[in-house]
Amino acid sequence: MKVEFKSEIKGKKADALITGVYEGLKEVEKEERERLKALSFGGKRGEVAVLPGEAFKRVIYVGLGKKSEVDSEAVRLAAAKGIRKAGELKAKKVVCELLGVDKLKEKGAKATAEGLIIGSYRFDKYKKDKKEEIERLTVAGQKEFKEAFELGRVLAEATNFARELVNEPGNVITPEKLAEVAKELAQEYGFECKVFDEKKLEKNQMVGILTVGKGSKNPPRFIHLTYKPKKAKKRVVLVGKGVTFDSGGLNIKPEQFMKTMKSDKAGACAVLGIMKAVGELRPDVEVHGLIPTVENMPDGKAYRPDDIIVYKNGVSVEVHSTDAEGRLILADALIYGSELEPDLMIDMATLTGACVVALGHYTSGLFTEDDGLAKELCSISRESGEKLWRMPLDEDLEEEIKGAYADIQNVGKSRYGGAITAALFLKKFVDGEKVKSWAHLDIAGPAFLDREWKYYSQGATGQPVRTVAQLITEIKK
Ligand code: BES
Ligand code: ZN
Ligand code: ZN
Numbered sequence: 001m002k003v004e005f006k007s008e009i010k011g012k013k014a015d016a017l018i019t020g021v022y023e024g025l026k027e028v029e030k031e032e033r034e035r036l037k038a039l040s041f042g043g044k045r046g047e048v049a050v051l052p053g054e055a056f057k058r059v060i061y062v063g064l065g066k067k068s069e070v071d072s073e074a075v076r077l078a079a080a081k082g083i084r085k086a087g088e089l090k091a092k093k094v095v096c097e098l099l100g101v102d103k104l105k106e107k108g109a110k111a112t113a114e115g116l117i118i119g120s121y122r123f124d125k126y127k128k129d130k131k132e133e134i135e136r137l138t139v140a141g142q143k144e145f146k147e148a149f150e151l152g153r154v155l156a157e158a159t160n161f162a163r164e165l166v167n168e169p170g171n172v173i174t175p176e177k178l179a180e181v182a183k184e185l186a187q188e189y190g191f192e193c194k195v196f197d198e199k200k201l202e203k204n205q206m207v208g209i210l211t212v213g214k215g216s217k218n219p220p221r222f223i224h225l226t227y228k229p230k231k232a233k234k235r236v237v238l239v240g241k242g243v244t245f246d247s248g249g250l251n252i253k254p255e256q257f258m259k260t261m262k263s264d265k266a267g268a269c270a271v272l273g274i275m276k277a278v279g280e281l282r283p284d285v286e287v288h289g290l291i292p293t294v295e296n297m298p299d300g301k302a303y304r305p306d307d308i309i310v311y312k313n314g315v316s317v318e319v320h321s322t323d324a325e326g327r328l329i330l331a332d333a334l335i336y337g338s339e340l341e342p343d344l345m346i347d348m349a350t351l352t353g354a355c356v357v358a359l360g361h362y363t364s365g366l367f368t369e370d371d372g373l374a375k376e377l378c379s380i381s382r383e384s385g386e387k388l389w390r391m392p393l394d395e396d397l398e399e400e401i402k403g404a405y406a407d408i409q410n411v412g413k414s415r416y417g418g419a420i421t422a423a424l425f426l427k428k429f430v431d432g433e434k435v436k437s438w439a440h441l442d443i444a445g446p447a448f449l450d451r452e453w454k455y456y457s458q459g460a461t462g463q464p465v466r467t468v469a470q471l472i473t474e475i476k477k
Contacts, residue, residue, distance in 0.1 A: 191226055215250075223289070242267065296325045348440075391420060
């Protein structure tokens with residue numbers, strides 16, 4: 001779908017026009033209002049109705065809800081409903097007006113782009129029966145909103161890029177393949193890209209990645225992407241869990257939990273998505289994308305419960321469950337990231353089922369000791385719709401991960417507070433002397449949905465690409 005922003009649409013013919021209306025239909029002409037009411041369309045959030053038009057064969061009305069309550073989320077939802085309806089109607093050329101800009105200004109323009117682009121994505125490349133493709137989408141709005149619209153477009157396209165990668169199954173995306181994707185991205189945007197194979201992993205003492213990776217015939221990798229602008233004032237390190245498939249290893253997962261574990265690379269794919277957005281937006285911030293990537297499989301060569309591994313920073317770890325593999329590979333990346341001495345380090349990982357139990361499928365867990373960072377991330381997240389909720393790094397739970405035969409163990413002694421004990425485990429590998437600020441995002445719930453929700457189709461959501469990319473663009477010099 002080709003997307004263009006125009007400030008003039010006079011005389012343009014298209015198969016469909018998408019237009020937003022508030023609840024009560026006050027802004028709609030009387031005749032149309034009656035016809036819409038007859039279709040039981042009242043302009044409520046997420047409602048959609050179609051009437052025949054003239055210059056536009058059809059007019060798709062999307063509800064924005066009460067004017068006094070309209071927000072970016074209402075706009076994203078309306079835009080998504082509109083573009084999906086246009087697809088159902090087999091429209092090829094579509095025009096969409098900016099939604100909610102009378103109230104939300106730039107935010108409305110950005111959200112319109114996000115809703116249209118995120119809302120039209122579906123993972124159907126392997127299907128004979130694909131959804132109808134819209135050829136051209138023209139978005140009509142005032143010139144002053146073009147920049148905000150373009151920002152929304154970049155963030156949404158980066159999100160869809162991540163979603164597509166997450167949705168690809170484990171037989172297609174292996175750790176090596178993920179590294180190839182990173183290299184292509186580096187080519188496109190002029191990043192530096194290092195990929196560590198087993199030899200280099202040994203050399204860099206990345207024992208977690210090597211250990212977890214041993215059980216698969218698809219060898220493990222570590223990826224390091226760098227975006228380094230000339231006048232960068234701040235340095236950010238991003239870390240993403242890249243388990244291309246999590247069978248649980250020898251502690252094999254039961255059937256109902258193993259299915260969808262292709263999504264266990266969502267953190268890594270989000271990092272790649274954020275790097276793509278960074279490549280487009282080119283902020284004055286140095287950004288490093290670190291991805292430890294493995295396939296977690298049971299095998300004669302696989303690592304086992306009771307194994308003890310000693311990390312480069314000296315911390316020794318007892319393996320209690322081979323299914324708590326994410327924290328083992330992230331540890332290497334956090335040590336490596338610390339050595340880069342960043343102002344900010346953020347890791348994102350589909351880390352624990354416990355976080356899904358705590359927060360449900362629509363909210364990610366945020367762990368940080370930096371109150372300022374927490375406030376900023378939560379405020380961006382409220383606007384982006386990628387919901388975050390701060391969780392405590394409760395020191396009283398440290399006892400839970402104390403090891404009997406090594407410093408720590410990779411699973412808590414009880415299952416209670418499982419998302420927190422996982423975060424406390426990660427903290428052991430973040431060097432407080434070298435990293436000014438650190439946050440961990442447990443995205444196990446929202447990264448992948450088993451059904452359509454709001455503007456997301458079933459499958460990967462690309463969270464938290466938009467939130468973290470936005471944070472990077474807003475970093476003060
Ligand atoms: N990849 C899973 C976590 C997960 C669960 C992601 C559900 C997405 C949806 C992770 O590697 C895992 O298996 N964690 C275990 C940890 C346990 C053994 C301490 C879990 O959550 O059960
Ligand atoms: Zn696991
Ligand atoms: Zn996992």
